[in-house]
Amino acid sequence: MSLGPLRPSPLVEQATEHLREQIVGGAWPVGTKLPGETTLAASLGVGRSTVREALRALAGAGLVRARQGAGVFVIAAEPDEDWTTQLRRAAVTDVYEVRIGIEVEAARLAARRRTDEDLAGLTAALAGRRAAADAGDAAFVDADIALHAAVVATAHNPVLSALFTEFVPTLRRGLIDMLALLDLRSGDPNHGDDGHASLVDAVVRGDGDAAGRTLREELEQTLARLASL
Structure with missing residues (x-):
């Protein structure tokens, strides 16, 4: 041949x-x-x-x-797919289910391991999310993800941070689509502010149980909306 x-x-x-x-x-x-x-x-x-x-x-x-x-x-007719490729092809709801497990644990750890520098970063990230309420959906989603990334970073676990970073492209696309299709910000441009403020407050207070519980509730609500699309 x-x-x-x-x-x-x-x-x-x-x-x-x-x-x-x-x-x-x-x-x-x-x-x-x-x-x-x-x-x-x-x-x-x-x-x-x-x-x-x-x-x-x-x-x-x-x-x-x-x-x-x-x-x-x-030994195989198809090449193995690397992790990034699998995530790119995965349904956003599948990624979100895994995200819940990772971020809830990260929130609990963040409440225990936070430093003064971390707390300043979380406060700034929450302010950034609020400021993005006047922006378009893409900018608002970016600010939302930045706040979640700050919580994960506060856990001071590089593996958790790396996993979250891998999820971001798929999450970003799914969240932008969700906001557009469900028109969630038409009546509330800063959609979800109360839950995110409660999350930051729980981390600041060092209440890991409250941080994990608050974040799980927020992420499960979003997952239900994504599943409805």
Whole structure:
């Protein structure tokens, strides 16, 4: 089977993509042993080292696996999706359910671990959300997310912060759509201010139970609205 010559550069990326296309397209079904490095290199018009790097990339994507002394075999017809890709394709309601678990625990931790600097940041974030009441839906959502991010940051757990950051693009799109479709801000431009003020107050007071409870109620109400769309 001839795969066709490649353009000069970047060779590894091109070789990886060509081989990926053959596997995903069914030219090499699951269980098939790939041609040797020398054969692949000749078909692609590259060196064996380029083929070797391409095969490593395919192995990292979960498509192939090398067997000692036997060769490289196809083990999947579709590449593994990384976390970011999965989130991008996920329904916003699915993401929101996970968000609730993460943020509620973050709020409890925030109430215990808050510093004076954290409290100043939370106060500023709440003020920013209120100021955004006069802005459009996108700006208001950005200010809302910034307040939630400040609560998560106050937990001082980098894993929680990293997870929340991954959720933000999907959350942002879902929340903007929700505000537009349900017209939630027409009668109340600062929609949800009381709940967010109560959340900040609970963290400031160091009441983790109240912080977690307040945030859960607010997020579950939003989840119900998203599910209704």
